[in-house]
Amino acid sequence: MTSKTNRQILLVEKPTGKLAPGNFKMSETSIPEPKAGEVLVRVRYISLDAANRAWMHGATYRSAVEANTVMAGGGIGEVIESKDPGFAPGDIVFGDTGWQDYAAVPARHLAKMPRIEPLTHLLSIYGIAGLTAYFGLLNIGRPKAGETVVVSAAAGSVGSIVGQIAKIKDCRVVGIAGGADKCNWLTSELGFDAAVDYKGGNVYKDLKAAAPKGIDVYFDNVGGDILEACLPQMNLYGRIACCGAISQYDGVPSETGPRGVPGLIVVKRLIMQGFIVMDYMEQRDQALSDLQSWVQSGRLKVLEDVIDGLEKTPQALIGLLAGENRGKRMIRL
């Protein structure tokens, strides 16, 4: 194995403002030897997620990514060599492989995955994105038929699934996304009832027109001004599923929070609840079964944005933070 090299992308310094290509560099090293209890994985696909950027700020639900280490990131890979009885060469696994060709990962940090085709679905609809959309919408948003569901970052990996599941649950669905093209795509291709272009007008007014009966469930991927625009439009007993705060990740975090907290939460008896997909893993089988049946029946479209080449990873993340992707973005190695 050591005749080949392992390409790695390092985070050379933590960004103080917007993330830039210069924050990363490519490096080459030898392929690692797995120690006892470790598994050597050849990475096939690297997942790109807005949360990657949040990890650079400090500890979140995981420890911070430190400068001069391999950039962290989830990946799908194939087991090459195993020093753990739970894994064997050829197994397909998911774990935090990082941005590199090969990773030696402790077996307890890996999940064995089914060898389905296309493998990309393990990072999109049957991966973190699909499960996050499923659990956040159904367990926290708890939409009832006829209710209005609003989702931000609606053209992204999670948002595009949230909106489609909400349609399956017979809700009125409004997506918030950046740009007229994305908004048209949400309504014409994904079946959203309406879309609001946050770059194009007045979000508050456009949302009021798109959700004339108010908002029962807001699936929040972005925080900031868009959360502030949704709060006064929430209906009594509305639910806000707090999935992320993309608007706050890239650059200097906002000095203020949204107005209306906690006043509107009291008056409207709202629930705002944060969640992480890992909290719901004991319900994973049911979620995957539902997602598979919706995909197979054609009710749920799988949207992937696959880019070739490890060297493209930094720019792909920068572009994702700027909102250039539709659906789940990933790198193929």
Place this chain on the structure above:
Amino acid sequence: MTSKTNRQILLVEKPTGKLAPGNFKMSETSIPEPKAGEVLVRVRYISLDAANRAWMHGATYRSAVEANTVMAGGGIGEVIESKDPGFAPGDIVFGDTGWQDYAAVPARHLAKMPRIEPLTHLLSIYGIAGLTAYFGLLNIGRPKAGETVVVSAAAGSVGSIVGQIAKIKDCRVVGIAGGADKCNWLTSELGFDAAVDYKGGNVYKDLKAAAPKGIDVYFDNVGGDILEACLPQMNLYGRIACCGAISQYDGVPSETGPRGVPGLIVVKRLIMQGFIVMDYMEQRDQALSDLQSWVQSGRLKVLEDVIDGLEKTPQALIGLLAGENRGKRMIRL
């Protein structure tokens, strides 16, 4: 009945900044004649609540109080005359009587109360204050023995009960209040484990010292900077019961919300939930039974701040908003 007069306090203009005595004036009129379906009530005690001030801003969970009308407010009174079969002279009732000696109130807006002594308890421990503390803490905060519960406006009508119930539930209890005297009183008289003086030091640091294991339940009466100081100290899966936002009521509402929303809500998987006591009225009998048994066994002290004279009502509310009361403030007529 018309030989006597009815003194009323009118809100003559809505305050634009801090509430002042000049926003009110005393007026005299004849005692009203109840119409069919109405009940004539002689008001005995008027409840003073921070929410009175919020009603002047606009519609909340009730319609706004308008200028040149009798100031709204809850009261306990005795039925003088009834044009509704559900009430008879001598009945003790609770309702929005407003700030006046006599009120003709639609019967459907009145609740018949037991004739207990002292009657003041119907406005404090067995009234809105006690039930708000009970339902907010137990149904939304859901404290477990050994957890840390923090409550703001801790010397107030609701906060002082929240802290005592949390002690009954075997929690570590930290109160936030204004001034060293109040803080001493919370720990020496009410059994709080610690108190933080928000006027006296650094709330964030003092809270960290008082709640070294972090906060599991925050019962928020105030919003604003104190909510912002609590958010980063919440433990994983913590619960924030949003009861009110006193810090925002008197004056111009804040231009910003608390930092950390929604970022910390996501990372820590918090629940922030607003509530209004009326939402839980079907569980009222159980609540009253618990509260009575705690009062009778001496585990729960009833704290009342009774001021004599209708003419004192404006100043009593202004003082309450400035935090001068301990326990439940009310006016005796």
